[in-house]
Amino acid sequence: MKLRTFFSIFFLLLVALAGGNLALGVFLEKAQKNLETSHRELQSLTTLAEDLVFSSQWQTRFARGYISSNDPRRVEWYNTIEDILNGKVARPKDYDSGYWDLVNGGIIPPPEKKSEGAVSIEERFLSQNVTAHELNKLKEARSFLEKVVAIERAAMHAVNGEFDDGAGTYSRKGKPDRALATKLLFSDEYRKLNGDLTLRIAQMQNLIRQRYAGRISQEQAFASQLFEANSYLNIGLFGVVVLSLIFLRNRFAVRASHLMSVVREIGSGNLAAQASVFGSDEISELATTVNTMAANLNVAFDKLEDKIKLSGKALSDLEIERSRSEKLLHNILPAAIAERLRGGEETIAEVFPEVTVFFSDIVGFTELSAKLGPHATVNMLNVLFEKFDELVEKHGVEKIKTIGDSYMVVGGVPNRDPLHCQHIADFALDAQSFIMSFAEGLSYPLQMRMGVHTGTVAAGVVGKKRFSYDLWGDVVNVASRFESTSKPDKIHVSEAVKVRLSDDYVFLDGGTVELKGKEATRSFFLIGKKTQMPGVLEFTTPGGAPDNPSRLRRDTPSFVPGFDRRA
Numbered sequence: 001m002k003l004r005t006f007f008s009i010f011f012l013l014l015v016a017l018a019g020g021n022l023a024l025g026v027f028l029e030k031a032q033k034n035l036e037t038s039h040r041e042l043q044s045l046t047t048l049a050e051d052l053v054f055s056s057q058w059q060t061r062f063a064r065g066y067i068s069s070n071d072p073r074r075v076e077w078y079n080t081i082e083d084i085l086n087g088k089v090a091r092p093k094d095y096d097s098g099y100w101d102l103v104n105g106g107i108i109p110p111p112e113k114k115s116e117g118a119v120s121i122e123e124r125f126l127s128q129n130v131t132a133h134e135l136n137k138l139k140e141a142r143s144f145l146e147k148v149v150a151i152e153r154a155a156m157h158a159v160n161g162e163f164d165d166g167a168g169t170y171s172r173k174g175k176p177d178r179a180l181a182t183k184l185l186f187s188d189e190y191r192k193l194n195g196d197l198t199l200r201i202a203q204m205q206n207l208i209r210q211r212y213a214g215r216i217s218q219e220q221a222f223a224s225q226l227f228e229a230n231s232y233l234n235i236g237l238f239g240v241v242v243l244s245l246i247f248l249r250n251r252f253a254v255r256a257s258h259l260m261s262v263v264r265e266i267g268s269g270n271l272a273a274q275a276s277v278f279g280s281d282e283i284s285e286l287a288t289t290v291n292t293m294a295a296n297l298n299v300a301f302d303k304l305e306d307k308i309k310l311s312g313k314a315l316s317d318l319e320i321e322r323s324r325s326e327k328l329l330h331n332i333l334p335a336a337i338a339e340r341l342r343g344g345e346e347t348i349a350e351v352f353p354e355v356t357v358f359f360s361d362i363v364g365f366t367e368l369s370a371k372l373g374p375h376a377t378v379n380m381l382n383v384l385f386e387k388f389d390e391l392v393e394k395h396g397v398e399k400i401k402t403i404g405d406s407y408m409v410v411g412g413v414p415n416r417d418p419l420h421c422q423h424i425a426d427f428a429l430d431a432q433s434f435i436m437s438f439a440e441g442l443s444y445p446l447q448m449r450m451g452v453h454t455g456t457v458a459a460g461v462v463g464k465k466r467f468s469y470d471l472w473g474d475v476v477n478v479a480s481r482f483e484s485t486s487k488p489d490k491i492h493v494s495e496a497v498k499v500r501l502s503d504d505y506v507f508l509d510g511g512t513v514e515l516k517g518k519e520a521t522r523s524f525f526l527i528g529k530k531t532q533m534p535g536v537l538e539f540t541t542p543g544g545a546p547d548n549p550s551r552l553r554r555d556t557p558s559f560v561p562g563f564d565r566r567a
Helices: 003-069 072-086 099-104 121-127 132-159 178-185 188-251 253-267 282-332 335-342 365-372 374-395 420-440 474-484 495-501
Strands: 349-362 398-403 406-411 448-462 468-472 490-494 505-513 521-529
Touching: 003 072, 003 099, 003 121, 003 132, 003 178, 003 188, 072 099, 072 132, 099 349, 121 132, 132 178, 132 188, 253 282, 349 365, 349 420, 349 474, 365 374, 374 398, 374 406, 374 420, 398 468, 406 420, 420 448, 420 490, 420 495, 420 521, 448 474, 448 495, 468 474, 474 490, 490 495, 490 505, 495 505, 495 521
Parallel strands: 448 490
Antiparallel strands: 349 406, 349 448, 398 406, 448 468, 490 521, 505 521
C-alpha cells in the first residue's frame, strides 16, 4: 500500500473519532459552565455575608474615631453604611472591604446618597434564592448588629452630652462624657455582641456552603464522567495512530530503519552522518530533508557555541549588577515595598488609617556638634542610630529616615499592625533607657527629646532615580511638634496615644501644650509599662499641677525609670 492510500483510510478514521471527541467536548464545556455558575452563586452569597462583617467593622472604627476626634464626618459615614445595609442608599460601585479605607484617607469622595437602585441586604439575599434557614441566620445576625449599633450610637451621643431619656431617644442633655463613650465601646458586652454577630454570619455561610456542596458534587461527578468518556475516545485516537505507525514501520522497515539509525547518530552529536536512501516516495524525500537538516545544524551549532560563550559572560555580569541593585534597594526601602517595586509596581501610594509616628532629636545638637567636631559627632550618631536600628528590628517597627540628629520611626507601616502603638511605645522606652545609660559614660551632656502621635497617614515611594519611602499627613506634623515641645529625656505623647495605651502603660500628665499651628491640646509623658512598675497605680499632683510629679501615691516606688524628680 502506498502512503497516499494509507493516509486516506487513516484520515476517515481520524475524522470519525474526532467528531465524537468534539461532541463530548461540547457536553463537557456545558457541564463546566454549570459548575462555574454554582461556584459563582456560592461566591456571591458568601460576599453578601462578608458585607455585614466589614460594614460592622467600619461602623465600629467610625464610632471610635468620633469619640476621640469629634469629627462629624465619622457620624455621617457611619449613617451612610447603615443606610446602604437598609436599602435607603444605593450601594456604590466597587463597594468592598477597602472602600472606606479610600474614603477615610481622602482618596475618593464619600458615596452619593442616592436612593435610586438601593436594595437592602435582605432583598439581595432573597434575590439569590436562599433557604428559610439561611435567611433566619441572616435575621439573627441583623438583630445582633442592631444591638451593636445601639451601643455605638449611645457612645457617640455621650460625647455630645446627649443621653437616653428612657424613651429610646437622646433628648436628655448633660456634660459630654468621653470616658463613658470609651467604656461603652470597649465593654465586655460590646465585644460579646460583635462575637455573636460574627458567629451568626459564619453559621449562615456554613449553611450556604453545605447546600451548594451537594449540587457542586453532582456537577463535578457528571463532568468527571464526561471527562472519562473523552479519555477513552482519546485512547482510541491514540490506538489508531499507533496501529498506523506499526503499519508504516512494517511496510517500510528496511529504509525506515536505516533512516532512523542516521537520525540517532545525528541526535547523539554526529552531525556529519548522511542517510543513503534512494527513490521518489516520501521516505526518500524525508531522507534528503534529514541530510539537509544535519548539515544546517552543524553550521548552526558552531555559531551557537560562540553565542553561548558571549551570553554566559553577559549573564554573569547581569547577575552581579542585579545583586547590587537588590542590596541597595533593601537598604533604602522597607523590604515589603522593595519587593513590590521589583514586582513591577510603578506607583506605590497607600492610606493607613491607624499608625503611630515617633520623632526624636538631640537637645542642643548644633552647639554640641560644634564643640565635638565632625568626626566625634559622626561617631556619636553612629552609636546612637545603630542601636536605634537594632531596636527597630526588635520591636517590628519601620525606620523612615534620619535628618541630622532627628530619627523618625513608624508603627503599622508598610505592614498593617493592630499593635502599632504598643510597639512604638516599647521602642521609645528602650531608646530612652539606652540614651540615659549611654550618656552616663560621656564627658559631655547628652539628652534627647521624643514625641509620639497616632492617627491616619498617607505613605508612598517618591523619586525615580533616588527612591525614598515617606509619610504625609497631620499625624507626622503633630508627632514632630510633640517632640520639639518635649522635655529632655522624656517621651512626650498625645492624648490619642494615651487612650490606646492606658491599660498597659504608665503616664504622667503633661498639662496643656501649645503646638505650632494647632489649638492648645493635652499632653502626657510616657513613663513605663505597668508590668515593669507594679507598685505605680497613678501619679497625683497637688492642685492638678501637671509639672510637679513629686507627690505620688503611697504605694508608688521612690524611683521610676525615665522619671526625673528635678524635671
